[in-house]
Structure formats: C-alpha cells, structure tokens
Amino acid sequence: MGDAVEPPTTIGLPVVLIGPMGAGKSRVGARLAASVGAPFIxxxxxVEGRYGPxxxxxxxxxEEYFRIVERELVAEALHAEAVISLGGGAVLHADTRRDLADLPVVWLQVSADAVAARLAGGNRPxxxxxxxxxxxxxxxxxxxVYASLADLTIDTSRRSVARIVEQITEHFGGTR
Ligand SMILES: Nc1ncnc2c1ncn2[C@@H]1O[C@H](COP(=O)(O)OP(=O)(O)OP(=O)(O)O)[C@@H](O)[C@H]1O
Ligand SMILES: O=C(O)C1=C[C@@H](O)[C@@H](O)[C@H](O)C1
Ligand SMILES: [Mg+2]
Structure with a gap:
C-alpha cells in the first residue's frame, strides 16, 4: 500500500464568517479559502481598498457613515462564490441580517481571556x-444577533486555525 492520499475537500459557497473583533474571521477565512481553493473576501x-483606513x-x-459604506461592500461581497469574512459589526445592518438568513453562516466565538492577547497592537477604533x-x-x-444568524458556532479560544478550518469543512463540505 502506498501513502494514503487525502481526497480534496470542497464546501458549498459562499460561506460567511461572523463574530466579534479578534475572533479570527480574517485569519480563519483566508486559511479556509486557501484550503478549499475558493476566493477569499x-x-x-x-472597505479600506475603496475608502481608506x-x-x-x-x-x-x-460610525454611522462607516456602517453605510460597509453595507455597500457587504452587499456586493455576498453575491460572490467565496469565503467571506464580515467586519465584526456588519450584522448591525438589518439588510445584512436579512441576507444572512439565507446563507451558511459560521459564528466564530472567543473568550475575553483569549482575545486579550489577540487584540494587542491592532487598530480597532x-x-x-x-x-x-x-x-x-x-x-x-x-x-x-450572532446567535440568531449562525448555522455553526465554533469557540476559537483554544483551537488552532487548522482545526477550525477542518470543522467548518466537515460541517458544510464533502469530498469530490
Ligand atoms: N484560533 C486562533 N488561535 C490563536 N490566535 C488566533 C486564532 N485566530 C486568529 N488568531 C490571531 O488573533 C488575531 C486576530 O485575528 P483576526 O484578525 O483574524 O480577527 P478578526 O475576527 O478578523 O478581527 P476584526 O473583526 O478586528 O477584523 C490575529 O493576530 C490572529 O493571528
Ligand atoms: O466590531 C466592529 O464593529 C468592527 C470590527 C472590525 O472588523 C471593523 O469592521 C471595525 O473596526 C468595526
Ligand atoms: Mg478581520
């Protein structure tokens, strides 16, 4: 027998990541997208690409203006077949909550203890x-609000990014 070869994994797209600042939406989203060969948004x-920092x-x-421009970019993004990481407060917009009701959504949670180190040095107004x-x-x-939208909830506090990606892929995906 030769070495076992893992079959490539795939997930239905889009998959949307939500959760508070520092939960890992950006990092997990990028890794998940790379792992399933999907675009990452x-x-x-x-927002920063179009409107600056x-x-x-x-x-x-x-903040009110930020929420308006954020909604514009979120609405565009949600049409893509991609892994999509939303800003932590994007779910405050009612239209975004309505859109998310029909999409596969992952809520990344993190405890205050675990997030403390992750927030250090960040630029979060x-x-x-x-x-x-x-x-x-x-x-x-x-x-x-996060709870009402989530199809899958993962506490990231003590989990590696690789394991979180695996859990999302297991939940929404399959093999091809
Ligand atoms: N599972 C994890 N274990 C340890 N550190 C993590 C984990 N996930 C993310 N991090 C680290 O925590 C920090 C915040 O992660 P990230 O920027 O992905 O959060 P975010 O949810 O996108 O936050 P924001 O809403 O502020 O954009 C980064 O330094 C990242 O490398
Ligand atoms: O939780 C929030 O309201 C925010 C989270 C970040 O992702 C950014 O969208 C911004 O800093 C606001
Ligand atoms: Mg982020």
Missing amino acids: DTDAR IDQIFTREG LLAGGGLTRWTAIQEERAP
Missing part, C-alpha cells in the same frame, strides 16, 4: 480607550 479589506473613516465621518472592557460590552450586546 474580507469586507474590512474591501477604517480608523480614519471612524474619525472623519463617524471601537476599542480606542476602552480595550477589553469595551470589547466585552460590545460582544455581549451582539451575541444574540
């Missing part, structure tokens, strides 16, 4: 001056 990156949008135009206390308040406020 990070809506924060799309997110922290500057918050400073200059405010909503946490400016508030840090982990603010993160916890935002996460608690949004948890019911």
Whole structure:
C-alpha cells in the first residue's frame, strides 16, 4: 500500500464568517479559502481598498457613515462564490441580517481571556480607550444577533486555525 492520499475537500459557497473583533474571521477565512481553493473576501479589506483606513473613516465621518459604506461592500461581497469574512459589526445592518438568513453562516466565538492577547497592537477604533472592557460590552450586546444568524458556532479560544478550518469543512463540505 502506498501513502494514503487525502481526497480534496470542497464546501458549498459562499460561506460567511461572523463574530466579534479578534475572533479570527480574517485569519480563519483566508486559511479556509486557501484550503478549499475558493476566493477569499474580507469586507474590512474591501472597505479600506475603496475608502481608506477604517480608523480614519471612524474619525472623519463617524460610525454611522462607516456602517453605510460597509453595507455597500457587504452587499456586493455576498453575491460572490467565496469565503467571506464580515467586519465584526456588519450584522448591525438589518439588510445584512436579512441576507444572512439565507446563507451558511459560521459564528466564530472567543473568550475575553483569549482575545486579550489577540487584540494587542491592532487598530480597532471601537476599542480606542476602552480595550477589553469595551470589547466585552460590545460582544455581549451582539451575541444574540450572532446567535440568531449562525448555522455553526465554533469557540476559537483554544483551537488552532487548522482545526477550525477542518470543522467548518466537515460541517458544510464533502469530498469530490
Ligand atoms: N484560533 C486562533 N488561535 C490563536 N490566535 C488566533 C486564532 N485566530 C486568529 N488568531 C490571531 O488573533 C488575531 C486576530 O485575528 P483576526 O484578525 O483574524 O480577527 P478578526 O475576527 O478578523 O478581527 P476584526 O473583526 O478586528 O477584523 C490575529 O493576530 C490572529 O493571528
Ligand atoms: O466590531 C466592529 O464593529 C468592527 C470590527 C472590525 O472588523 C471593523 O469592521 C471595525 O473596526 C468595526
Ligand atoms: Mg478581520
């Protein structure tokens, strides 16, 4: 017998990743996309590509304006056959919640303890001056919304990115 060869895995697309800041949406999304050979869209990156750095949008135009431009990019992204990582607050928009009701959605969770190290050095305007206390308040406020949209929930606190990717692929995918 030769070495066992893993069959390539595939998943139905799109798959959408949601969850709070630092949960791993960007990192897991990129790895998942590479693993199944799908395009990867990070809506924060799309916003920055079109409108510039997110922290500057918050400073200059405010959060309300950011949510409007974010929605525009999210609406575009959700039409793609891709792995799509949404900004942490994208689910605050009612139209986005409506769109997500019909799509496969993964909620990446993370505990406050685990996220502390992950948030270090980041550029997250909503946490400016508030840090982990603010993160916890935002996460608690949004948890019911994330829960209402999720088809699969994964606590990333003590899981490797590779294992999270495997779990998503097992849940939504198959072999070809
Ligand atoms: N499962 C994991 N285990 C350990 N570290 C992780 C894990 N997932 C992500 N990280 C790290 O945590 C940090 C935040 O991850 P990432 O940027 O993917 O989060 P995010 O959900 O996209 O956050 P945001 O909403 O702010 O964009 C990064 O440094 C990333 O490498
Ligand atoms: O949780 C949020 O509201 C945010 C998360 C990030 O992904 C960015 O979209 C932005 O910093 C706002
Ligand atoms: Mg991200």
